[in-house]
Amino acid sequence: MKRHFDIIGAPFNQLGHVTTTKNTVEGLRKLDKRSWVGLSDWMNIRAMSWGTHVRDLGDVLPTKSVKQLIENNQKELALTTYTNQLKSKVLDSYQAGNTPITIGGDHSIAVGTILATLDHFQNKHDEKVAVVWVDAHADCNSSLESNLHGKPLALLTNEFTQNGWFVAPELALPPSSIFYIGVRDLMPNEHQFIEREGITQFGMSYLDKVGIQTVLTELMTTIESEFDRVYLSFDYDALDGSVFRACATPNVGGLSAREAIHLVHTIASSPKFVGADFVEYLPELDIDGVSKELMIKLIDAVCGFRS
């Protein structure tokens, strides 16, 4: 199967621990003095020299009304409005038979990408979708106080039910479909949710013991036997924060560059793979461009290149 990839920009960074109105996707696309490559040039090289089918669909920008809602502190409504726009763009990609690669944005944008995935595959085609969540955090914090970028999985599973938040049952994500990799900073309520629902976690200590290959073999064996599709949501802060610090919440002791490339390449190589998002990378904090080069390698790994 020759895949057709769609790059979708989701530069929405208003619901995290650090907010920015800068276009974080443009920071990745463009070549600058700090890095030897920009995503746009690199994808052109892949298309022209290697025959990769990849196109950049541009950005889903937050509208005036989204910005207004945030100013009015109606954040859940702002997120619903923004992610509805993003969802329809991602759905277009699925309907065209393509593989969307969405670039954030903070992790709240995954509400849009995953609702599109669940709408297309779970709701319309009655298929079971596994969501692999690669992150330093579990992002299922259901408390009212925490930022929305820390609760996309609470929102998608209807674990968070305040401020009018509700996901239609046919679009809700079953907790048993979540697979965590790299989580090492949990809140007690998140721990309880994970324990209660029996969610699969491949934590860093397990990875230390068995290595990334065993983790991926176990993960993909389960997905091959129990699921029809797999979606990948990759938070930059899953990476080792002692090296990769271009985000709001770097966390020391995460995935190495090689482990991350191998992980993304392995999941994206599955015939069941449908799409991915890469979130939380903040170009303005990337002082030497190392993180940008890795982000491009991770996106390249989705396209089948393990370089």
Ligand SMILES: [Mn+2]
């Ligand atoms: Mn996250």
